[in-house]
Amino acid sequence: MQAQQSTVDAGEVAKFEAMAAEWWDPNGKFKPLHMLNPCRLDYITTQIAAEFDRDLGAAAPFDGLRILDIGCGGGLLCEPMARLGATVVGADAAERNIPVAQVHAEQSGLNIDYRHTTAEDLAAAGEQFDIVLNMEVVEHVADPLTYLTACQQLLRPGGLHICSTINRNPKSFVVAIIGAEHVMRWLPKGTHEWNKFITPDELFDLLGKAGLTPVDRKGFVFNPVRWDWSLSDRDLSVNYVTAALKP
Template sequence: MQQPTLNADPAELAKFSELAHRWWDPDSEFRPLHQINPLRLDWINGIAPLAGQKVLDIGCGGGILSDAMARQGAEVLGIDLSTKALRVAQLHALEAGTPNLQFREVSAEAIAAEQAASFDIVTCMEMLEHVPDPASVVQACADLVKPGGWVFFSTINRNAKAFLLAIVGAEYVLNMLPRGTHEYAKLIRPSELAFYARAAGLALQQTRGLEHNPLTRRYWLSADTSVNYMFATRKPAA
């Protein structure tokens, strides 16, 4: 039987593996993730309280969000395909003594085949724009969450404003992110992500934009989804 093609871009994995040792440095290339993490965490926790829930964090990288959700009382499994990033995540969890937190090197599609309808909450943040087939990941998220459970996504819109702010501005002018972090063609419009979610059987419940002032370095949530945005979706109860 032919093995399924892995839904991952080797160049993307290599890109983040090279930076793996800097994941937990708040002044590194991952500084924006550290800065927006409290906003993401509070938004998720406000919609689907994390305490006592079984959570899967897809594309967890060095585990910044995974760690924060575990500290809210959730039982968290973070998955990624970057070996180096996962080693950093595991080491940090050990050093910090974070409870109920595990990591595993596996794809969303592979774990969906193993553990369908096993998680109360699934998060997939800043990951869809880095894979060849985002719709496949969205479907895996839908398969993994229990009926009545929540799936949260965050990604970047594809338009001229997003190109100027998220790529030219963030990567080439302000050097907030390494150059080449994002490819314009891989960015995803909200209408496209909404279509993927509906096709996977997920109902869109809430959208939020994430805005940034480069002068004050402040981030905040808003209704503006023109650049960075997040979706809260829910799988209908059985």
């Protein structure tokens, strides 16, 4: 099949290429993701267990499930999914991320299929997955609807799509850009563009237009006193996550 037109934004890819070597440094440029990861994993594993009737207390609860982590970076989500027994494909448009992820997986004794490719090319090749993880990517692509449609095509019927991103409002500008990039310096300046942020209602609408059925959304909320993240049913004002199914 002919590859679909890519939604990759070359400028966005270049930002992450420049930071590739730091993916597994918990105090480096990806410190925010390391801090957020336990909260992300809590949501992801709970949604997968509920949808596919899996016991998270089992030795390999995701055995038999094929998972795609699109925009996998250095593999911060791929590795725990593999440890839970899933067959994992990690894909990223930033070529330099792939060897970093491969080396770390080998050092960890994990078998993960990492590829320098796009959602559109995977869909054109007819790849199919039970779960697509689409975390903190949609705000970096050139055409969110085309991108989400490719993610939908990658799912088997009944498949689960989990997507997180950043809300667009004055608070998110202060917290995610001024705070994270300029004050705390958790991220290099220019990592995010506020006008590319997507509100929860906009994302639900895009997911529906892409052929998915949204079923859940929650906020990721940072507590500066406890210095940790938690899930919230009500506060989606900055970071948030959604779950959607393919009919």
